Each structure stands twice: as C-alpha cells, then as structure tokens.
Amino acid sequence: xxxxxxxxxxxxxxxxxxxxxxxxxxxxxxxxxxxxxxxxxxxxxxxxxxxxxxxxxxxxxxxxxxxxxxxxxxxxxxxxxxxxxxxxxxxxxxxxxxxxxxxxxxxxxxxxxxxxxxxxxxxxxxxxxxxxxxxxxxxxxxxxxxxxxxxxxxxxxxxxxxxxxxxxxxxxxxxxxxxxxxxxxxxxxxxxxxxxxxxxxxxxxxxxxxxxxxxxxxxxxxxxxxxxxxxxxxxxxxxxxxxxxxxx
Amino acid sequence: xxxxxxxxxxxxxxxxxxxxxxxxxxxxxxxxxxxxxxxxxxxxxxxxxxxxxxxxxxxxxxxxxxxxxxxxxxxxxxxxxxxxxxxxxxxxxxxxxxxxxxxxxxxxxxxxxxxxxxxxxxxxxxxxxxxxxxxxxxxxxxxxxxxxxxxxxxxxxxxxxxxxxxxxxxxxxxxxxxxxxxxxxxxxxxxxxxxxxxxxxxxxxxxxxxxxxxxxxxxxxxxxxxxxxxxxxxxxxxxxxxxxxxxxxxxxxxxxxxxxxxxxxxxxxxxxxxxxxxxxxxxxxxxxxxxxxxxxxxxxxxxxxxxxxxxxxxxxxxxxxxxxxxxxxxxxxxxxxxxxxxxxxxxxxxxxxxxxxxxxxxxxxxxxxxxxxxxxxxxxxxxxxxxxxxxxxxxxxxxxxxxxxxxxxxxxxxxxxxxxxxxxxx
Numbered sequence: 001x002x003x004x005x006x007x008x009x010x011x012x013x014x015x016x017x018x019x020x021x022x023x024x025x026x027x028x029x030x031x032x033x034x035x036x037x038x039x040x041x042x043x044x045x046x047x048x049x050x051x052x053x054x055x056x057x058x059x060x061x062x063x064x065x066x067x068x069x070x071x072x073x074x075x076x077x078x079x080x081x082x083x084x085x086x087x088x089x090x091x092x093x094x095x096x097x098x099x100x101x102x103x104x105x106x107x108x109x110x111x112x113x114x115x116x117x118x119x120x121x122x123x124x125x126x127x128x129x130x131x132x133x134x135x136x137x138x139x140x141x142x143x144x145x146x147x148x149x150x151x152x153x154x155x156x157x158x159x160x161x162x163x164x165x166x167x168x169x170x171x172x173x174x175x176x177x178x179x180x181x182x183x184x185x186x187x188x189x190x191x192x193x194x195x196x197x198x199x200x201x202x203x204x205x206x207x208x209x210x211x212x213x214x215x216x217x218x219x220x221x222x223x224x225x226x227x228x229x230x231x232x233x234x235x236x237x238x239x240x241x242x243x244x245x246x247x248x
Numbered sequence: 249x250x251x252x253x254x255x256x257x258x259x260x261x262x263x264x265x266x267x268x269x270x271x272x273x274x275x276x277x278x279x280x281x282x283x284x285x286x287x288x289x290x291x292x293x294x295x296x297x298x299x300x301x302x303x304x305x306x307x308x309x310x311x312x313x314x315x316x317x318x319x320x321x322x323x324x325x326x327x328x329x330x331x332x333x334x335x336x337x338x339x340x341x342x343x344x345x346x347x348x349x350x351x352x353x354x355x356x357x358x359x360x361x362x363x364x365x366x367x368x369x370x371x372x373x374x375x376x377x378x379x380x381x382x383x384x385x386x387x388x389x390x391x392x393x394x395x396x397x398x399x400x401x402x403x404x405x406x407x408x409x410x411x412x413x414x415x416x417x418x419x420x421x422x423x424x425x426x427x428x429x430x431x432x433x434x435x436x437x438x439x440x441x442x443x444x445x446x447x448x449x450x451x452x453x454x455x456x457x458x459x460x461x462x463x464x465x466x467x468x469x470x471x472x473x474x475x476x477x478x479x480x481x482x483x484x485x486x487x488x489x490x491x492x493x494x495x496x497x498x499x500x501x502x503x504x505x506x507x508x509x510x511x512x513x514x515x516x517x518x519x520x521x522x523x524x525x526x527x528x529x530x531x532x533x534x535x536x537x538x539x540x541x542x543x544x545x546x547x548x549x550x551x552x553x554x555x556x557x558x559x560x561x562x563x564x565x566x567x568x569x570x571x572x573x574x575x576x577x578x579x580x581x582x583x584x585x586x587x588x589x590x591x592x593x594x595x596x597x598x599x600x601x602x603x604x605x606x607x608x609x610x611x612x613x614x615x616x617x618x619x620x621x622x623x624x625x626x627x628x629x630x631x632x633x634x635x636x637x638x639x640x641x642x643x644x645x646x647x648x649x650x651x652x653x654x655x656x657x658x659x660x661x662x663x664x665x666x667x668x669x670x671x672x673x674x
Contacts, residue, residue, distance in 0.1 A: 053574075053575055054574075055571050055574060055575060074579075078577045078579065081574070081575060081576065081577035082577045084575075085575075085576075086572075086575040086576075088568055088571065088572065088575075090566075090568050091568075092566075092568035092569060092571060092572035093572075094569065094572070094573075094587055094591075095591065096590050096591050096594065105576070105578075105586065106576040106577065106578065109578060109582050109586065110576065110577045110578060110582075154576070155575075155576070158576060158577070
C-alpha cells in the first residue's frame, strides 16, 4: 500500500451555534485507502466528510487534501473539489438535465473538455455502472438504484482522486441496495481512495481497510474491520454494534 | 370461476354504454341527480338570457356605419364610433399620413415576440432577432435615430466587460485579449468624451420624418412599455432575487431595501416621481424623455415584483441541488446559470406570467403623467362632441384588445409549462 497521505485532518473542530458537532478530529487517509465511517445518527459522521470538500466549514484545525490546505479562498476550494467526488444520500441529480448531460456538465464547464470527449467518457462510465441505455432519459424516469448509480458515474466523470459517499444506500428500497453496493465494491477494487459513511456492515467487511466509529462528534474507535467487529474495545462501540448487527 | 379461461388471461369488455359518448358524458356530468339537473337547466337559462340581451344590443340592433353619433341614438351599440375612431385609438396623435409606421412597428414587435416564444429559438439567434427588431421598431417610431459616440463607447465597454469575465479561462488568449481591448477602448473613450477631448460625433440614420415621443400613442406605446419594460425588468429581477439571497450583507441589504421600498409604494406615485421629481434633481439643461422616464419607472417596479417571485422559485429548490453543484466544483455563475435558475424559473412560470399580464395592463397607468397609451387614446376618442355618449362601445373594444394579448400570454404560459417539463415530471 502506498504511504503518502491524501487527506490529513488535524485537530478539526466545528460548532453549530453552541453545539459542538466535531471535536478534535484527527484523521489521516492514505492513497488507495478505503475507510468506512459509522456511528449513531447525529454523531457528526456526515459533517466530517462534508468538511473535506467544504460543503461545511470547519472552524478550527487544518484539513489538507492532496497537499492543498483548505482555506476560505474560492480558488483553493474549487481546486480541492475538482479532486474529490461526492455521492449523496438523496442522489441530487439535476432533474432538468438528461442522464448524459448530468454526467458531462462538470467535465465540460469545469475541466473545459470538448463536448464529444466528455460524452465518450460519460458513456464509458454509464456502461461501467450498467445503465448505458438510460443515457437520454431524465433522472425522474429512473429508479432510485439507477439514480444513485448515475450519481456515482457523475462524480467519477471528473476523474477524482478521492470519492466521498454520504450514506449512499440509506434512501434506497432494500432490493436496490445491492446494485449500488456492487458498483462501489468494484470501484474499491480498482484502487480508488474512498471514505464512506454507511451502515452496510457487509460492505465494510468486504472492502474497508479501516472502520471508524464516531459518537458525539468524536472518533471513538478505529480499527481493521475484522478486529473492529470481532473485538470492539469501547463500550459505546459495543452498544452500537449490538444494535445494528441484531437487525443486520 | 366457471369460465374456462387460461390463467393469466383476462376478458376485455367494452365499458357500459351509458358511460361513453355525448349522452353518457351529459348524464354523468350535468344530470347525475335531480339537484344537478335543475342547477344545469337554471344556469343554461341564465346564460342564454344574458347572452341574448347582449347580442340584441351588440349585433342585432347595432349601428355599424353612421356619419356621426346622432345617427346612432335610439339603436343598440354604436360600432360606427369604433369604425370612425379606430385609427386614433390604435395610433394616437401620430401624424395621420404616417400611420403605417406605428402599424409596422406593432407588427415588428409582434413578430419578435412570437418568434421568441418558440423554445427552439432560444439560442444566439434570439439576440439577433431582438437587436434587429428593436432597431426597426424604434426607427419606424422615431423616423430618425441618432447614436452618439458615447452610446457606442458604452456598448463597447459593456460587451467587452461581459466577454472578459464570461470567457476568462474558456476562450483562447487572443479572444480574451480582444474582449479586454474592447472594454478598454470603451472605458478610455468614455473618459475622453466626458472630458470633452473627444468631439460629440454621432451617427444619424434618417429614414423618415422625425416624430417625437410626445406624439406617440395607442397600441405601440402600450406594447413598447410592456415589452421593453418586462424585457429589462426580468433580468433585473433575477439579479435582485440572487442579491437578496447573497451572503454578502451589503448586497443583500441593498436588494432587500430596494425591493421593500418599491413594493411599498403605488406604481402611480413612482410614475409621478419619475415625471415630476426626477427633473428637479437633474442638472438644469439635461432632460430625459418623459417616455423613457415612465419606462424606467415600470422597469424598477416590475423588477421588484419579479424578484420576489423568482426568490420563491429559488427557495423551492432542495438544498441538495446547490450542494451537488458545489461538490462538482462549479463556480457561482456556472452553478446559478446551469443548475439553479433553469429549475427555479420553471417552478415560477405561472406566477411570473401572472405578473407579466398584470403589468401589461398596469402600463395604462402612464396616462397619469400624460402619456397616451392604448387605454388613454380610447378614452380620448370619447372627447369628440360629435360622438359623445358611447363609452361602453369604446371600453368594450379596448377590453377586447387587452384580452387578446393577455389571453395569449396565459395560453403561452400553459404551453411553456408543458414544454419545459417534458420528461422531467416525477
């Protein structure tokens, strides 16, 4: 495994008003590493990954992505966002654009790629997520699972170095979870650096290099998946795992 | 089931007879019960009675040609008045021999509006159509157009400026430098012109006899006020709405203040301010055409209302749309133009067209400051003592013309909604 860090978070803190959402987060992500973040709702896991591409602003500490320190400078933020793809819980496809237009928008406007090249790449990605036949439909005509796969392809169209997944399967009907996870697992096997907020413990076991458990804004425990599930050390981790694995 | 049908197949039966055809429809919708049947009959009778009374007055006993108002008395509607006065009602005090000019101007504007209505035309061609259409319209109306050198310099500055920012990082270096040079020429030229170093050259296009705006009247005035008022108010309203949602307190404050101020006063008071008070603040000697001042007042007023409607559309978008655009590194202008506005505007088409219709009719308030719009010329047609005493006919006629415009806008709104939502309905 390569050893250079692509994301470094040092002493990151964030407050919503008086509420301390993230406290003293230290996280180091190596190139090609796959990290699964879990924890009870409200524990700050989504906020954590949303700080990495500045969808949320952290108030204390440093975040360095690919050697670029995140500041208020718009150029800086855009440089980081170009390297970091994101997939949301609610897909957030653009409903007024076709699937193909959704995929080519950022390459054309941000990377100034010729339209033809962008479309070629987009069709390649749609084949990879197994829905090339939907290219000219609108998002509203697709099922949830298909939409989420399009969202993954859309993020990949920018050729990002890092992918962030914010509960990508939580809004899906159960029978569609697998088709999305399959795409994610494939992506992981190709060596993409991934941080994934999810409760899909099967996915964590299959691909994660490290599982992080967060509670009340802190990283409580982190370990390799085998060890994490077999021998959780912290009481809070044990309680949480007890709750979700019962049903899982 | 005793029927020996293979599983998975279903017998297709025709629907019951009384549910189809005209009789079926009437039975279901008009006479489904005693109460409904009686209501239907009473309403039909009432409508027929009103309609027959109106037709008796407007058609059967009406006078269509008459030498003067006297000949009309004692009969039904006096359409002879409209026949006699229609040219004044449509074109006001514009020189009588030259009425073909406002007529062509109206047709040009109509052609311009109809061609921009089609969605397939929404590209670069539209800009050309509007530039050419506007030029023809005003050349016909004024007869003489003079463009001062400051006008050209301002255009160069604005175009160069827009090109510089919009094409930065997109176009080739040569192209961007071209835009920069254009903006620089405009800026330097304007400064030189203000310092009186550049002489006051102007380009005069003399096509017909000059007709000043004071003589304009009727339909062209209403159409110019409405078309150009709304054409400028729309982008202006978009900017105000975006400004109101800005994170920068100063911009936000200015936009909120402006919107609240303008919305808080009647259009009439704004028109009077533009016509009476504005000249007091201007240095003596400079005059701004009354017509232009009224147009600016309409733009400011409509802009504030349009801004609030568009803000509603912006707020209706889920936060995820903004975040998704941000996450893919789109810049603010890209995000706004490509993602946010297309969706926000779609949502607000019905209230937007509603406002457009409202302002089309509200332009008639300019009669307060002595501009002869369509309703005002119709009103003036009644002043002739030979034809005194037939206001109903004139106002009905004016109402009919307004209705034609407003109803087309309403239908267009419907078309636009369907057209823009093709395939995107969830």
